[in-house]
Amino acid sequence: MRRFKQAVSLILVIVLLFPATSFAISIPDELKLGKEYLQLIKNKGVILHDPVAQKMIDIVGNAIVKQLSPQPFHFDFFMINDDTFNAFATPAANIFVHRGLIAALDNMDELAGILAHEIGHAVGRHVSQSIDRSKVVAVGSLAGMLAGVLVGAAAGSSEAAQAMTIGSMAAGQSAMLTYTRENETEADQKAVLFLEKTGYSPRGILDSLLKIRQTDYQGIENIPDYFKTHPGTTARVSHLSGILADYKPALNKPAPPENFDYNMVKYRVIGLYSDPDTYIPKIEIALQNDPDNVALHYGLGLLYGRTTRMNEGIEQLNKALAKDPFESMILLELGRLYIRNTEYSRAITILDSMADDPLLGDWAVFNRSVAQIENGNLSAAQKGLEHVLGNGKPGFEKANYHMAEIMSRQSKQALSNYYLGVYYARIHDEQNAVRQLERALDTLDDEKMREKAQNELENLKGKGKKGAHQDNRM
Template sequence: MWPPSDKTVNRQKKQLLVNMTQLKQAVSLILFFVLLCPTSTFAISIPDELKLGKEYLQLMKNKDVILYDPVAQKMIEIVGNAIVKPLPPQPFHFDFFMVNDDSFNAFAMPAANIFVHSGLIASLDNIDELAGILAHEIGHAVGRHVSQSIDRSKIVATGSLAGMVAGILVGAAAGSSEAGQALSIGSMAAGQSAMLTYTRENETEADQKAVLFLEQTGYSPQGILDSLLKIRQADYQGIENIPDYFKTHPGTAARVSHLSGILADYKPPADKPAPPKNFDYNMVKYRVIGLYGDTDTYIPKIEIALQNDPDNVAFHYGLGLLYGRSTRINEGIEQLNKALNKDPFEPMILLELGRLYISNTEYTRAITILDSMADDPLLGDWAIFNRCVAQIQNGNLPAAEKGLEHVLGSGKPGFEKANYHMAEIMSRQSKQALSNYYLGVYYARIHDEQNAARQLERAIETLDDEKMREKAQNELENLEGKGKKEEGTRIEYFNNFITPHQNA
């Protein structure tokens, strides 16, 4: 959900550590599960890869690690699609996502789902570097490297499969207990040697493809090499100490050497096109830092940077967002106003300034600013959403209700909390049944199934409107169906993969 609630920032930081531990286990479950399974279990057909990609994507969504930031998401899509566009027809549709994680990483998963970590955006310096990394991941997807891994997995011993799956299940059931995690990691190590050589070969192939892809886009292939050099030079929470089988991109030193050789004699084609018009990368970078980066880490860094470059709009913007997430809201407003004075019509600044005015209980001022950008093609719906929050506080419930209906009707991701505010409006209007309905939908969207079921059941019991009661019933059935599917998947994994190996 974007933007993150100020009240939940600390809780989200703690939960993120748990989520990422579980996510590493989940990634390992799929990757190593696939790599260690006999080929008779997992085929490498396109339909099967599509199914695997869909399941993995749903897992990511359920873990709440995908960020639906409209600006960063649009930038990633523009760059990624520019690279994909000149390619010959592909068996999969390419989709791009940003993951809420501070590490310098990106990865491709089955069926051309490409994930970029927020820490990667925060660490790169220009659009060419982002294009280079995306081109590399697209190279993995075009090469169908996951499918090739499945095909070659018959050379890897399968004896540790049962222990690995059991470790994942134990870890998930115990809330990622250390014992469960250790069991899964120990089981994964069995296939390490066979995987690493193959993965490094994939890395080389993906780099070679990336250079070819970038020749047709207008982005410079030098960006791949520059980004790799940053990986080597930077200290990202001890990432170099993580075992190779836990990294998505091993063999960095060899890749740097190989790419340096390729680019030493590289000459861009004479008819190389201009890259598509895009965002100011620095503004997006400091937006990501400001909204999702660690405040204690970045505030002092940007304060020092501003001393050396006091007219830098992106620095003022990022620092304002960081202050806004701490207890320094007035200073955040001051920094955003400084950025706005230098770039008076920038929607990114206007939106966040309006949001900080709401946090500062200056609702009328917030409404005025947000009104000015409600028609913006990218951020207009977010301006309307935040304006509705201010209108609720000002007592203009009809206008807020109309705006929230528009936002929810758009079907865009990230507006989960619009349901919460609709519930608030209904409660203030003494429409308790409708309040229960919207609150139930809100809890369902944030994966709080217990509270969602409770609120939806209350709504079904008390709603007079037949259509709304039917919608509540459908929401409840979807909730129950999801729970049964997850339990069925777990049982299927156990029956199909653990039991046979135990019997063998």
């Protein structure tokens, strides 16, 4: 314990006496770049809006940020819909976690370790340093290049998947925006300090590195993306092992913030978004060895539900529910599978029971509205969808589609065109969005709705002009 405290003290001295000093862009310029980058990513639809996983990431990330001295940037956390093991910081303290990383880790300490490291990069302004080293990269085009690499990877390009984020650009660009080994060491040192104050174990960062390497380190061609974008892995593991060799939690160690059942979140992410053919055999084998594991039943049920094995999916979710009858994650997905299995009344009963859930209530109302449409209760469905849309939370794009369906069934074609146009706009299908909104404006007689449609149309056309301008500039 004494050696650990000495090591932490030395780290603190190094960080305070030798801060990074060379920056090519000002804080306002970095803020502008970060905002532009984030908007490009949002426009491409690669951010995954899962309320449970997002809440867990936010809780862990914000617990670390809370320990920091005043910062020039506001920290925000996002999940990328990509199955690789990766996490990264971008300009202006936006931190991204790939869903594949959630699937690879096993507990909150490991997740906290990865997030603390990325927060360390942001605090050290290492992104700004990397831009300084890349004198030839124009700041005005940097966000577009970074977004293009990220979007290509999330769309399934294996070449782009190897170039995820600032660590590696496309061919010929990889040396321009890379962290140095000194950056990595500094981020690790900061992470140890941050974690010691949060209640999460500093061992989490070392355990996460070892776990990722053991899982997927199969030779030079298969090095995980995280290691490609974070150089000096062997040295990092050795350095952290030395620092943490004698680590013991302090007697007055703070309790971690609100906890999650990490395995439930992990298997939710696997079950809803990962490849069923890859994970179904793995979880089936795991259940043979651990038949009472609620998270495994939950994850397997979700995976089955995405195949032709719908009834088996419902069976697995009911097994999970029998072991944990009040778990809202299970209730929500069971209701959703009942809808897909055309058991609408049963779905409505389950979803009614959790409509006031603080985290998943809006999702329960949304899915209940879908079931009510199928049961012919259009007024109740419309009320529920209006409630969801009024809250303005991300991830509910399809609520507009179902509103269009209700309007069509009620022979309100202009309103149907409006909601369908908004739906297409939210999923970034600009061509169909413009077509539907123009049709709505042809016949809409409600002045308030006409104004909304016009605003949507003007926003779409404005984005189109801006995108064309950026393409010409690049």
